[in-house]
Every structure is written in C-alpha cells, then in structure tokens.
Amino acid sequence: MSAALPGPATLSWRDWLLTDTPASRAQAAWGRRYRLWRDFRANTLATGGLVVAVVLIALTLAAPWLATHDPGVQELANRLQPPSMAHWLGTDELGRDVFSRLLYGGRVTLGMVVAVVLMVAPLGLAIGCVAGYAGGALDRVLMRVTDVFLAFPRLILALAFVAAIKPGVTSAIFAIALTAWPPYARLARAETLTIRGTDFIAATRLTGASATRIVFCHVAPLCLPSLVVRVTLDMSSIILTAASLGFLGMGAQPPSPEWGAMIATARRFILDQWWVPTIPGIAIFVASLSFNLLGDGLRDVLDPKQR
Amino acid sequence: MIEVEGLHVRFDDVHAVNNVSFAVPRGSGFGIVGESGSGKSTVLRAFSGLNPDWTGTMRLDGAKLGRQREKQFFRRVQMVFQDPYGSLHPRQTVDRALSEPLLVHGIGDVEARILRALAEVALPPSVRFRYPHQLSGGQRQRVAIARALMAEPEVLLLDEPTSALDVSVQAEVLNLLADLQQRRGLTYLMVSHNLAVVAHLCPMIGVMLGGEMVEQLSADDLRHNRIAHAHTAALRALSTELEEP
Numbered sequence: 001m002s003a004a005l006p007g008p009a010t011l012s013w014r015d016w017l018l019t020d021t022p023a024s025r026a027q028a029a030w031g032r033r034y035r036l037w038r039d040f041r042a043n044t045l046a047t048g049g050l051v052v053a054v055v056l057i058a059l060t061l062a063a064p065w066l067a068t069h070d071p072g073v074q075e076l077a078n079r080l081q082p083p084s085m086a087h088w089l090g091t092d093e094l095g096r097d098v099f100s101r102l103l104y105g106g107r108v109t110l111g112m113v114v115a116v117v118l119m120v121a122p123l124g125l126a127i128g129c130v131a132g133y134a135g136g137a138l139d140r141v142l143m144r145v146t147d148v149f150l151a152f153p154r155l156i157l158a159l160a161f162v163a164a165i166k167p168g169v170t171s172a173i174f175a176i177a178l179t180a181w182p183p184y185a186r187l188a189r190a191e192t193l194t195i196r197g198t199d200f201i202a203a204t205r206l207t208g209a210s211a212t213r214i215v216f217c218h219v220a221p222l223c224l225p226s227l228v229v230r231v232t233l234d235m236s237s238i239i240l241t242a243a244s245l246g247f248l249g250m251g252a253q254p255p256s257p258e259w260g261a262m263i264a265t266a267r268r269f270i271l272d273q274w275w276v277p278t279i280p281g282i283a284i285f286v287a288s289l290s291f292n293l294l295g296d297g298l299r300d301v302l303d304p305k306q307r
Numbered sequence: 308m309i310e311v312e313g314l315h316v317r318f319d320d321v322h323a324v325n326n327v328s329f330a331v332p333r334g335s336g337f338g339i340v341g342e343s344g345s346g347k348s349t350v351l352r353a354f355s356g357l358n359p360d361w362t363g364t365m366r367l368d369g370a371k372l373g374r375q376r377e378k379q380f381f382r383r384v385q386m387v388f389q390d391p392y393g394s395l396h397p398r399q400t401v402d403r404a405l406s407e408p409l410l411v412h413g414i415g416d417v418e419a420r421i422l423r424a425l426a427e428v429a430l431p432p433s434v435r436f437r438y439p440h441q442l443s444g445g446q447r448q449r450v451a452i453a454r455a456l457m458a459e460p461e462v463l464l465l466d467e468p469t470s471a472l473d474v475s476v477q478a479e480v481l482n483l484l485a486d487l488q489q490r491r492g493l494t495y496l497m498v499s500h501n502l503a504v505v506a507h508l509c510p511m512i513g514v515m516l517g518g519e520m521v522e523q524l525s526a527d528d529l530r531h532n533r534i535a536h537a538h539t540a541a542l543r544a545l546s547t548e549l550e551e552p
Contacts, residue, residue, distance in 0.1 A: 021433040025402065028436035199394040202357055203451070207408040207458070208381030221398060 039301045046297020052290035060106030069097035071104040071257050080273045089279050092266055098279055105257035105280065110287065112173050112242045112251075113235055119177040121231050124184025125220055131185070132192025133215045143189065146182045154179040155244055162250040169258075172251040176241050180234065187230055191223040225302035232295030236288030243284055259284050308333040308462060308494045309354070314363035316349050323349045324361070325518040331511070333368075333461075336488065336495035338505030340542060341515035347498045348389075350515075351464050354496065355386050367462070382412055385455035389467040391447035395439040401425075401450050402435045408457040424453040428483060445476035452483065456491075465497040469504055481507055502529065502546040514539045 018035070022028035041047055059066060068088065075095035083090045089098040131142040149157070158175035165171040195201060196219065204218050243260025245251035252258035254265070259280040266277040309331040316324035324346040331337040339347040352358040354365055356376035365372045367384065388394035395404055405421045414420070425432055428449040439447055448468065455463060468484065469477040485508055488495060499505045505512055506526040514522045514536060522536040534540045 022436045025436075028400065028402070031436075199388045199390060200396045203386070203388060203394050203454070204396070204407065205357065206355060206381055206386050207411050207454075208376075208378040209407070209411045213411070218396060218399075 036301055040297055043297045043300060045293050046300070049290040049293025049295075049297060052286060053294055056106060056287055056290065057110060060103055060110055063100075063103035063107060067097075067100035067103050069100045071096060071101040072255050073097075080269060080276060082273075082275060090273075090275050092262070092276050093269065098262075098276065101257040101262060102259075102280060102283055105259050105262055106283065106287075108169060108252050108256060108258040109239060109242055109260070109284075112169060112176070113238050115173045116176045116180060116238050116242075117231055117235065119173075120181045121184060121227060123177075124181040125188045125223060125227055127181070128185040128188025128190075129192050129215050129220050129223060132189040133196050133211065133219055135196075139189075142185070146185045149179065150182045150186070152179070155241060158241060158245060159248065159250055162245065167250045167253060169252050169256075172242060172245045175245070175250075176238060179241075180238065183234075184227060184230065187226060188220075188223045191226060192219050195219050195222050225299075228302060229295050229299040232291050232298055235291035235295070239284055239288055239291075308335075308368055309337070309496060310364075310366040310369075311350070311354065312364040314350065314353065314361060314365065316346070316353050316358065316361045318360070323518055324353070327363075327513075327515070327518075327520045329511075329513050329520065329523060331494055331496060333494055334488075334492045335511070336497060336509035338495075338497045338499060338509035338512045339515055339520075340499055340502055340505050340512060342500060342542075345515040346518040347500075347515045348466055351386070351466050351496065351498050355384065355464050356380065378412070382458045383460050384462040384464065385458065385460040386464040386466065387448070387451050387455050387468045390471045391444055391451055392439075392471070394451050395447055397439055400436050400438055401442075404439075404450060404454050405457055408454065412458055414458070420457065424457055427456070427487070428453045443476075444472050445479060448472060448476075448480055449483065452480075452487070456487070459491075460493070462494045462496065465495060465499075465508075467499050468497070470499065470501065477504070484508060502542055506530065514542065 014034075016027065017031045019027070019031065022031055040050075073096065075091070077095065078087075078091050079093055079095040081087055081091040081095075087097050087099065089102065092098055092101070127142055127146070131139040157179045158172070161175040161178055162168075162171050165174075192215075201214065201218060204214055209217075239259075242251055242258075243263065246258045246260030247264035249261075249264070252261050254261065262280040263277045263284075266273075266280075269276050270278075311330070312328045314324055314327045315322070327346075327350055329337060339350060341347045349358065353361040354372075356372075359374045367380070372380070399407075402421060405424055406417050408414075409417050409420060421435065422432060425435060430446060430449050430453070434442060434446060434450075439450070442450065448471075452468075465484070469480050472480060481504060484495070487493060488508070495508055497505060497509055502512075506529055510526050512524055512526060512529060513520045514524075516538045522534070522539050524534065524539070528534070529539075529543065532543070534543065
C-alpha cells in the first residue's frame with residue numbers, strides 16, 4: 001500500500017466554485033451560476049433540449065457554409081426529387097434544394113421567434129409588475145388593455161394586423177408580439193400581487209428605495225423564473241403561429257424560405273411526394289420539442305419553490 | 308425623540324388605533340404591549356410610514372411627520388420585523404440585503420461596512436454570500452437587525468423582534484439589542500405581547516387594549532406590581548404564570 005501523501009493544497013476550479021465561504025462577490029456569483037448549471041445538467045431531457053436548440057441555431061447561423069445549393073435557384077427539370085446524394089433532402093416543386101432551404105428558412109423562422117421573445121418578455125414583465133405594484137387606477141387601466149388583447153383569438157388578431165399593414169417578416173413579428181404579450185403581463189401581475197404585501201418588500205420600502213427601484217430590482221427578479229419558463233414553453237407556439245402566418249401567406253413572402261411557408265406551398269404534394277412538406281414539418285416539430293424540454297428543465301432549476 | 312399625539316388609524320369600519328399618545332426621549336425605549344389585534348403593530352407601521360391612513364400628530368426629533376416620508380426619514384428611522392423568515396428577500400444573499408440601504412442612500416465604503424455590520428451582530432463573515440434559506444431563524448433576525456443598522460439610524464422600530472424565535476435564541480437577540488442600544492445610543496420603539504421582553508429593553512411601557520392605550524407605566528412599576536388598570540394586571544399575571552409554573 002502506497003502511503004500517498006496529500007499533495008500541495010492546490011484548489012481545483014470546482015472547489016473554488018463550490019466553496020462555502022467565497023472570498024469575493026465575483027466568486028460567489030460564479031459559484032451560484034455553476035450550481036444552477038449542475039442542477040440543469042442533471043436533467044437529461046432538458047440538457048437534450050438545450051443541445052438540440054443550440055445545434056439548430058448554430059446550423060442556421062452557418063447556413064451559407066453548410067448549404068449545398070443556393071436556396072433560391074430553381075431547376076424545373078429536377079422538381080420533386082426524393083432525397084439523393086445530389087439533393088440530400090430532395091427538391092421542392094420548383095426544383096429548389098430542400099436541405100439548403102431548410103437551413104436558410106431556419107434563419108427566418110428562429111429569427112422571428114427570438115425577435116418576438118425579445119420584444120414580448122420585457123414588455124409583459126414591465127407592464128405586469130408596474131400594474132401589480134402600483135395598484136389602483138393604473139392597474140385597472142393596464143389590465144383592461146391587456147384584457148382587450150387577450151379577448152381576441154391570437155391568430156385572427158395577428159392576421160388582421162398583418163393584412164392591415166403589408167405581409168412580410170417584419171409585420172409578422174410585430175403581429176405575433178402584439179398578440180403574445182398579454183399572458184406575460186397577467187402572469188407577472190399575479191406574481192407581483194403576492195410579492196408586494198410581503199415583509200421583505202415592506203423592509204425594502206423602509207430603506208427609502210423608490211418605487212421604480214423596488215419594482216425593477218426587487219419584484220421583477222422574483223417574477224423572472226416563471227416568466228422565463230413560460231417564454232420557453234411559448235416559443236413552440238410562436239414557431240407555430242409564425243408558421244401558420246407563413247402558411248396563410250401573411251408571413252415571409254416567396255421566394256424567401258420559411259418553414260411554415262415551405263409546408264404551405266408543398267401541401268399539394270403530400271400524397272405523392274410526401275417528403276417535400278414533411279421535412280420542414282419535422283424541423284418545426286424538433287425545434288418546438290427542444291424548446292419545450294428546455295422550458296421544463298428551466299422550471300425545475302429556477303423555481304424557488306422546488307428547491 | 309418620538310412624540311405621538313392623538314393618533315387614530317381606521318381601516319374601513321375598524322377603528323384600529325384610538326387616540327394614542329406617548330413620547331420617547333432620545334436614547335431611551337418605549338414598549339407597547341397588548342394582545343393580538345389590540346392595534347400595537349398598527350401604531351408602529353403608521354409611524355414607520357408603511358400605513359398612510361392615520362390622523363393625529365407624530366413628531367420625530369421635534370419635526371412633524373407628513374403622510375409621505377422623505378428619503379432622509381429612512382436614514383434616521385429603521386424597522387426590524389417580527390418574522391425573520393418573511394422579512395428577507397428569498398433570492399438575495401445577505402451581502403445584497405446589507406448593501407441595499409447603502410446603495411439607496413449613496414453611502415460608499417460598502418465592502419468594509421458590510422463586514423463591520425456582520426461583526427457587530429456577531430455573525431461570521433462566512434454567511435455573507437448565503438441565502439436566507441441557508442440560515443437559522445436567529446441568524447436571519449441578526450441579518451435583519453444588521454440591515455436596519457446599515458444606514459446608521461437613530462431610531463429602531465422593533466415589531467415583536469423575538470416572538471418568532473426559539474426561547475434560547477430570543478435571549479441572544481434581546482441581549483444583542485440591549486448591547487446595540489448602549490453602544491449606539493439608539494432610541495427603541497418596541498411592540499410585543501410579552502411583558503418580560505418589553506421590560507428587558509424599555510424603561511417605559513404602554514398597555515393597549517382594543518385600540519386604546521389604557522395605561523403607561525415604568526418597567527419598575529411593573530416589576531413591583533404598581534399597576535392601575537385591570538388589563539395590565541391580567542397581562543402581568545399571565546406572564547408570571549408562564550414563567551413560574
């Protein structure tokens with residue numbers, strides 16, 4: 001038996017992160033992040049969702065290098081081909097390479113999702129928190145406006161909005177954002193109502209902090225976990241709304257590739273050349289599923305009630 | 308330091324506080340005792356500015372208090388809440404909770420002040436980056452006291468600061484409060500349902516019943532049973548019964 005002496009006290013980076021007594025704020029913050037990441041990684045399904053989502057986004061970002069063909073070039077002699085070496089996922093009704101269109105289409109579809117989320121989440125959070133914390137007349141006005149938007153069916157309102165302006169990606173983004181924020185505002189307001197009466201908010205008021213500071217530094221961070229989860233769960237429905245708009249000709253306009261529009265134009269061939277509409281369908285399905293799994297995992301990690 | 312005259316607080320149809328008057332000299336302590344619902348906490352919340360629905364006159368250091376408190380008021384008056392589990396933000400570390408008053412009032416030297424505050428309430432520096440849920444009840448109440456002291460107030464409002472704690476921890480926190488009062492010359496306005504706790508920290512005591520302050524007496528009078536009102540006698544009998552079974 002070899003009497004292995006303990007080596008010199010070198011701290012591994014993991015020990016440094018997980019120490020009980022961090023020496024500085026930065027160390028404490030990194031330790032906290034590392035613990036969250038460790039909890040998240042323990043959830044296999046959620047990690048799978050994250051990996052798939054990251055791979056999808058990376059693939060679409062790298063579309064110019066990965067695409068085998070120009071997504072817009074038509075080759076009418078070669079239309080509706082099954083997958084082959086020349087066209088990995090076959091060709092569509094105008095002889096365009098489906099694989100290349102899928103990659104470029106992901107840019108449009110996923111880009112729309114990201115744009116909508118970046119607009120909607122902060123807006124809903126701000127409106128909900130302000131309404132919930134202020135109470136009184138401001139709360140009533142903001143919530144009635146929210147109710148008005150909630151009262152419309154989502155797709156119909158988006159359709160009307162796009163039709164009123166002009167069909168295209170930008171107006172589709174605004175239309176979806178317009179219909180997507182009310183649930184976040186409601187959620188944030190409900191959370192804020194339970195938080196505003198607590199002693200720790202009273203204690204913060206007694207430090208002399210302004211209402212703005214209390215809402216954005218103390219109340220909003222507590223609403224954030226449920227909101228983040230809701231957003232990731234909603235991402236799939238945003239993809240589907242974007243696809244539906246594209247399908248109805250109100251989203252991305254041809255020839256620009258978009259997953260929903262790709263299904264829409266190829267739906268006539270679903271019986272004879274089923275792969276043409278199916279392949280973008282699978283892409284939508286995989287993206288939605290990965291965001292859903294990611295959302296589930298985030299809920300487990302972020303929800304303070306489950307820790 | 309604190310003068311309250313003819314204070315009334317009404318919630319809808321409930322007259323929670325009815326014509327309460329008292330005064331607390333600088334560096335001294337005043338305790339309000341009474342049963343649950345007697346309006347004692349309401350007096351405290353009205354004075355702290357958390358409850359704006361009051362009428363009457365309240366003065367801090369001779370200056371009349373309005374319905375809206377200025378920022379400066381919160382540098383001079385701070386409050387410790389009853390429930391240490393509820394009075395600390397669940398997603399903020401001790402470090403964050405203690406630096407908040409400093410940030411709000413633009414006080415510098417954050418690092419050193421936090422370490423000094425932790426030492427003052429006898430907490431080890433290792434709790435600095437913990438979350439409230441990683442601390443015991445007594446430790447949390449110490450953090451709450453440290454937070455109240457960060458802006459160096461002159462008046463500390465204590466809303467049953469020990470009633471949510473274990474008996475052995477109660478004594479520790481009470482001794483800490485007594486110690487801090489001596490060291491910093493703080494003025495205490497304390498609310499409790501426990502006569503012994505109040506008598507430990509406050510030379511003057513007011514007894515409340517149904518929103519009215521029925522008697523004011525010194526802690527000495529209380530000890531020697533020089534009591535005028537029947538309710539005070541009942542409270543005293545109850546607390547001695549509990550102490551000496």
